[in-house]
Amino acid sequence: MNNQQAIDRLVEHLEWGWSEETVEAIEMGIHALKETKWIPCSEKMPEESVEIKEKKMEIKEAMEILEKDIHTEVPKAAISARKHDAAVRMAxxxxxxxxxxxxxxxxxxxxxxxxxxxxxxxQVMSDAESRSNYCGECGCKFDWSEIDGKMEN
Structure with a gap:
């Protein structure tokens, strides 16, 4: 399953009539899949973060809600449930x-x-002014606050 397939599956999942909290968690997962993009290190990650509308929920809280949505002991014949779980895990x-x-x-x-x-x-080498906000290999977001603090002084 690729990112777009996971996003499509989660969008379908939104139509199932969830609580407002669960809908927000799913929307955060969709947003994260769109932002992370899983691109190879030879390509550039997006520099600016797109804010989710009035981001009320913290990322860890959304993760806890989505973790509860993964099925346990899924029968082999339940292909739809396994695809759903794969989409949730990717999110x-x-x-x-x-x-x-x-x-x-x-x-x-x-x-x-x-x-x-x-x-x-x-390992990455860059100049302090044009450093990337994301790892080009795994896509994780970097916190440069320590370096920014040094540059201000």
Whole structure:
């Protein structure tokens, strides 16, 4: 299943008449799948985050709600339920990657930052001004607040 198939399955899932809280969690999962895009490291990740309308729910809260929606002990014949579960799991992974993580700073020299993604271990070198907000390998969101604080001082 690719991202678009997972998004389509979750959109169908919205029509099942869920509580407002569950609908918001599903919408956050769809948004995360659209934003993460699962692109190879040779392509560029989106630089700007698109805000979900009045983001009332925290990412972790949405993940907890979606986790409850995964079936347990699905019979082999229940193909639709397994596809649904795959879509929900993809949304959970995409949501998790939207939780900013601090890159591991390996070296800072002459305005360049050599760092490593704490989730996949990919090493990246970029200048402090044009650094990427996402890991080009696994798609996780970076938290550069530590570096931003140093640059302001």
């Amino acid at each position: 959970l992974v995409a949501l998790e990657k939207q939780i900013p993580v601090k890159p591991i700073i390996l070296d800072e020299l002459n305005g360049d930052i050599d760092c490593e993604c704490p989730l996949c271990g990919k």
